Amino acid sequence: MSRIGRQTIKIERPVYIRETAAIVGVKEGEGPLSEEFDEVLTDDTLGEKTWEKSESALQKKAAYKALDKAGMKQDEIDYALAGDLINQCIGAHYSMRDMDIPFLGLYGACSTMTESLSIGSMLIGGGFANNVMCLTSSHFCTAEKQFRNPLEYGGQRTPSAQWTVTGSGCAILSAEKGMARITAVTSGKVIDKGINDLSNMGAAMAPAAIDTLLAHFKATNTKPQDYDLILTGDLGHIGSDIIIDLMQKEGYDLRNIHNDCGKLIFDREKQDTHAGGSGCGCCASVLCGHIMKEINRGKLRRMLVMATGALMNPMIVQQGESIPCIAHAVEIEKEG
Amino acid sequence: MSRIGRQTIKIERPVYIRETAAIVGVKEGEGPLSEEFDEVLTDDTLGEKTWEKSESALQKKAAYKALDKAGMKQDEIDYALAGDLINQCIGAHYSMRDMDIPFLGLYGACSTMTESLSIGSMLIGGGFANNVMCLTSSHFCTAEKQFRNPLEYGGQRTPSAQWTVTGSGCAILSAEKGMARITAVTSGKVIDKGINDLSNMGAAMAPAAIDTLLAHFKATNTKPQDYDLILTGDLGHIGSDIIIDLMQKEGYDLRNIHNDCGKLIFDREKQDTHAGGSGCGCCASVLCGHIMKEINRGKLRRMLVMATGALMNPMIVQQGESIPCIAHAVEIEKEG
Numbered sequence: 001m002s003r004i005g006r007q008t009i010k011i012e013r014p015v016y017i018r019e020t021a022a023i024v025g026v027k028e029g030e031g032p033l034s035e036e037f038d039e040v041l042t043d044d045t046l047g048e049k050t051w052e053k054s055e056s057a058l059q060k061k062a063a064y065k066a067l068d069k070a071g072m073k074q075d076e077i078d079y080a081l082a083g084d085l086i087n088q089c090i091g092a093h094y095s096m097r098d099m100d101i102p103f104l105g106l107y108g109a110c111s112t113m114t115e116s117l118s119i120g121s122m123l124i125g126g127g128f129a130n131n132v133m134c135l136t137s138s139h140f141c142t143a144e145k146q147f148r149n150p151l152e153y154g155g156q157r158t159p160s161a162q163w164t165v166t167g168s169g170c171a172i173l174s175a176e177k178g179m180a181r182i183t184a185v186t187s188g189k190v191i192d193k194g195i196n197d198l199s200n201m202g203a204a205m206a207p208a209a210i211d212t213l214l215a216h217f218k219a220t221n222t223k224p225q226d227y228d229l230i231l232t233g234d235l236g237h238i239g240s241d242i243i244i245d246l247m248q249k250e251g252y253d254l255r256n257i258h259n260d261c262g263k264l265i266f267d268r269e270k271q272d273t274h275a276g277g278s279g280c281g282c283c284a285s286v287l288c289g290h291i292m293k294e295i296n297r298g299k300l301r302r303m304l305v306m307a308t309g310a311l312m313n314p315m316i317v318q319q320g321e322s323i324p325c326i327a328h329a330v331e332i333e334k335e336g
Numbered sequence: 337m338s339r340i341g342r343q344t345i346k347i348e349r350p351v352y353i354r355e356t357a358a359i360v361g362v363k364e365g366e367g368p369l370s371e372e373f374d375e376v377l378t379d380d381t382l383g384e385k386t387w388e389k390s391e392s393a394l395q396k397k398a399a400y401k402a403l404d405k406a407g408m409k410q411d412e413i414d415y416a417l418a419g420d421l422i423n424q425c426i427g428a429h430y431s432m433r434d435m436d437i438p439f440l441g442l443y444g445a446c447s448t449m450t451e452s453l454s455i456g457s458m459l460i461g462g463g464f465a466n467n468v469m470c471l472t473s474s475h476f477c478t479a480e481k482q483f484r485n486p487l488e489y490g491g492q493r494t495p496s497a498q499w500t501v502t503g504s505g506c507a508i509l510s511a512e513k514g515m516a517r518i519t520a521v522t523s524g525k526v527i528d529k530g531i532n533d534l535s536n537m538g539a540a541m542a543p544a545a546i547d548t549l550l551a552h553f554k555a556t557n558t559k560p561q562d563y564d565l566i567l568t569g570d571l572g573h574i575g576s577d578i579i580i581d582l583m584q585k586e587g588y589d590l591r592n593i594h595n596d597c598g599k600l601i602f603d604r605e606k607q608d609t610h611a612g613g614s615g616c617g618c619c620a621s622v623l624c625g626h627i628m629k630e631i632n633r634g635k636l637r638r639m640l641v642m643a644t645g646a647l648m649n650p651m652i653v654q655q656g657e658s659i660p661c662i663a664h665a666v667e668i669e670k671e672g
Contacts, residue, residue, distance in 0.1 A: 002463055003414065007438045009464050050655045068648070078339065079523065089443045093526060093647035097660040102343045104451060104522040105647070106660075107425045107443035115440060119455065126462015127338055128345050187415065187438040190429060224384045311429035311441070313422070319386045324433040326441075 002125070005219025007212070008186040011125045016178030017171055017332065018131070019070035022289030023062045024265075024281070025140065025166025029267045036290035037167075038065050044046045044166050053094070055139035059084065060095035061336065062168035063135050066288075070172050075294055077101045077172070078129035081116040084137050084280050085109060085164075086146060091137050101133065109309030110205075110234050112136040112283040113169060114328040117305075118185040120173045121330070137168035138279025147198070147314055160200040162236045162278035165265060169284025173197070180295050186216040190311060192324040198317055202262075202275055205308040208325035209235060209243050212306060214250060216329045216332025224257045228300045231291065232327075233263040233283035233307030236276030239289040261286035261307075283307040295334050302333045338461070341555025343548070344522040347461045352514030353507055353668065354467070358625030359398045360601075360617070361476065361502025362550035367602045373503075374624035376399050380477065380502055383488030388422055389430070391475035391504075396431035398504035399471050402624075406508050413437045413508070414465035417452040420473050420616050421445060421500075422482060427473050437469065446541075446570050447524070448472040449505060449620040450664040453641075454521040456509045456625065457666070466511045473504035474615025483534070485651055496536040498572045499609035503603060503655055505620025516631050520523060520667040522552040526647065528660040534653055538575025538598075541644040544661035545571060545579050550586060552665045560593045564636045567627065568663075569619035569643030570598040572612030597622035597643075619643040631670050638669045 002009045022037045029040030039061075046057040059082070067074065080099065083106035084091035085229045096103045108115035116134035123129040143164035149155045173182070195204035209232050215277060217223060224230060224247075224293050235243060247254050261283045262276035287305055294300045306329040317323065338345045355559060358373045365376030375397075382393040395418070403410065416435065419442035420427035432439045444451035459465040477487060479500035485491045494654035507519070525549050531540035547569050553559060560566060560583075574594045583590050597619045598612035623641055630636045642665040653659065 003465070006411070018409060050652075052652055052655065053657075075342070083443055085424075087651070088421075088445065088647065088649040090647070090649050090652050093660050094652065094657065096526040097528045103526050103662060104455060104523060104664075105443045107419055107441045109424065109441075119440060122459055122462055122464045126458055126464060128458045128462060129339070187440060189436060190432040190439050192433045311424065311426070311433075313424040313426050315423070316386075316388055316426050316430065318386065321389075321430065324429050326439060328440075 005215060007215040008184060008219030010184050011121045011182055013125045015121045015124045015182045016174050017180050018174035018178035019066055020171045020288035020292045021062050021065035021069055022169045022285040023058060024285050026047045028165055028167055028265055031271060033265055033290045036293055037285060047315035048175040049085060051139055051141040052090060053135055055091040055142050056094040058168045059091050059135060059137040060098060061149055062170040063133060066170035066172050067195055074100050077131050077133045079104055079123055080133040080135060081106055081120055082135035083107050083112045084257045086142050094151050110278060110280050111307040111309030111326050111328050112280045113287060114307040117182060117330045118187055118328050121182045121185055124175050126306055132173045134171045134173060136280040136284045138281035139162050140166045143279060157274055158199045160238055160275050162201055162262060162275045164279035165277045165282040165285060167281035167285035169288030171288055179292060180332050180334045182330055184220055184250050186212055186329040188212040188326040188328050190324045192322050194322045196317055196322040200276060201310050202236040203242060204310050204323040205325045206239040206242035208327040209306060209308050212245050212327040212329050224252050224254050227257060227302055227304050229303040230254060230258045231303060231305045233258045234278040235260045235308060238275045304329055304331050305332050341551060344520060344555030346520050347457050347518055348422050349461045350458045351460045351518045352510050353516050354510035355402055356507045356624035356628045357398050357401035357405055358505045359394060360621050363508055364501055364601055366502055367607060368430060369626045371600055372629055373621060384498040387475060387477040388426060390458060391427040391473055391478050392430040394429050395473040396434060398506040399469060402506035402508050404563050407436045410436050413467050413469045415440055415459055416469040416471060417442055417456050418471040419443050419448045419455050422478050424443040441470060445647050446614060446616050447643040447645030447662050447664050448616045449623060450641060450643040450666045453518060453666045454523055454664050456654035457518045457521055460509055460511050468509045470507045470509060472616040472620045474500050474501045476500045476618035479615060493610055494535045496574055496611050498598060498611045498614035500615035501613045501618040501621060503617035503621035506626030507624055516670045518666055520556055522548055522665040524548040524662040524664050526662050527658045528658050530658045531583040532653055537614060537646050538542050538572040540659040541661045542571055542575040542578035545642055545644050545663040546582050548663040548665050560588050560590050563593060563637045563638050563640050565639040566590060567639060567641045568593045570594045570614040571599040571644060572614060574611045640665055
């Protein structure tokens with residue numbers, strides 16, 4: 001039994017991140033991580049007539065890029081694990097329809113990247129697969145339309161609002177040697193602290209991140225300083241401040257160790273994205289682009305990546321409900 | 337390595353269905369399986385003010401019932417795997433928020449029950465969990481509102497339309513002894529044969545069921561007559577006729593071996609449900625209710641259950657797309 005805590009497992013059989021690919025939109029390509037992605041779109045429509053089809057095409061493009069970089073064919077992939085934010089996850093389904101890979105659909109909202117890495121690690125670590133594709137995306141225009149206002153409405157954004165990243169990331173996990181190993185996985189519980197402001201997702205998601213982080217530290221008997229980086233998915237500026245503050249009260253100093261994909265992907269001063277980036281594609285593109293490059297450069301040896309998701313839809317919040325959230329953590333180590 | 341085919345794995349370490357619970361709505365309780373569920377609701381609202389909250393309450397009720405029947409506490413469950421049809425799977429999320437269980441969210445549309453059994457079997461079979469909760473639901477009123485027309489509209493239904501089951505099923509998988517073993521799992525690919533009629537889901541989903549069934553027979557070197565029952569999720573009357581016809585052309589005779597949860601749950605003559613039942617809760621409640629009872633009665637010794645899902649949303653079909661589908665098969669055997 002590989003369980004080392006209520007929410008945590010050790011991945012004892014080697015599971016590697018064999019290859020990754022990250023593709024982002026125009027605005028994301030104008031940000032500080034511009035050079036860190038495999039491709040920056042010149043047209044966020046990808047030539048499609050609807051934003052939903054654009055996002056699906058983007059996800060497919062990232063999957064093909066990862067396969068191409070790994071020198072692998074689809075029939076070498078035992079499972080694809082994918083999902084996204086669009087109702088009924090059609091971003092994933094209409095991309096997977098063109099692939100010849102057994103598919104298990106996930107919904108973890110913006111936690112999907114680490115949810116897929118978690119399950120993928122267990123499928124390989126359990127001896128059920130040699131190679132697993134983990135894939136997700138988000139698109140500013142599908143998210144605005146579905147969760148907020150029609151783009152044409154041109155509504156003002158509150159300062160606590162985040163900017164959904166147009167981007168997709170694909171990671172191919174493998175039992176064979178790769179860039180880094182996934183060594184432990186802590187799966188989140190659904191946490192709801194009563195936040196019901198759809199324009200302040202960082203505050204809603206921070207308690208879930210804290211819950212998972214405390215569980216991970218306890219189960220693995222580690223502290224922040226044992227990691228080169230503790231990376232959250234899309235808490236953004238507000239959520240990141242909250243997690244640092246509240247973890248301090250729990251006795252953990254995350255300053256200088258913690259960062260957030262939503263903070264990294266946009267320039268806070270120049271890009272007018274308020275509280276930072278968000279969306280499944282935020283953690284996916286930063287992890288599969290920038291972070292894997294940092295690992296390959298030898299800048300990161302042991303890190304924790306923890307994508308966070310807000311598990312509501314707008315209707316249930318209009319019905320008076322608060323926002324339940326989740327965070328899934330994956331520990332990544334570079335060998336040698 | 338437990339892989340025995342492109343899409344199929346053997347579950348070598350014993351994984352049991354330890355306990356199940358099934359709760360259905362008023363109309364389902366008037367059907368032929370009335371006595372086979374743990375509970376029939378007397379009020380499909382469950383006292384909630386919105387249908388979405390009703391469905392979430394129903395899912396929670398099924399989960400608690402399964403735990404109660406198994407004599408288990410929440411802290412004995414290592415993972416909950418759940419999802420449903422409501423946008424962003426809020427049925428699952430607002431029920432899981434009240435539970436203290438690590439949660440991995442799935443979206444498989446009406447294939448969710450067997451998707452969760454598939455992943456749950458791998459988590460236990462891989463040594464990562466002792467007990468896993470697999471949970472899903474559907475509700476006629478959330479589904480009509482979201483996928484079709486407002487209930488108040490009172491639109492006529494075409495003869496090929498199916499009736500979304502109000503129901504929830506929960507299965508607790510365990511490494512310890514239980515009612516039956518899960519011995520093999522075949523995961524589907526996303527199959528789209530170009531059907532774009534939202535009122536004929538059976539026809540859309542049948543090709544996915546056939547694809548998975550052929551893969552399962554091939555990998556396990558079995559034929560229909562090796563099973564006491566091959567049970568599909570919600571192909572309904574039309575989809576069931578299609579699968580029997582097309583499998584015949586592939587050289588497999590499913591007559592007398594095949595049945596479908598969507599056919600079983602309603603009385604075709606008396607209940608005016610046209611092409612039969614559908615929804616995540618259809619397979620979930622029939623499997624976790626009637627079928628497990630049949631297994632316990634010794635009527636079924638080896639069976640295949642294969643829930644099917646249509647992975648579209650109404651918007652993408654309005655945008656001119658056809659309906660991609662999937663089917664996940666799980667082989668269940670009673671020991672001794």
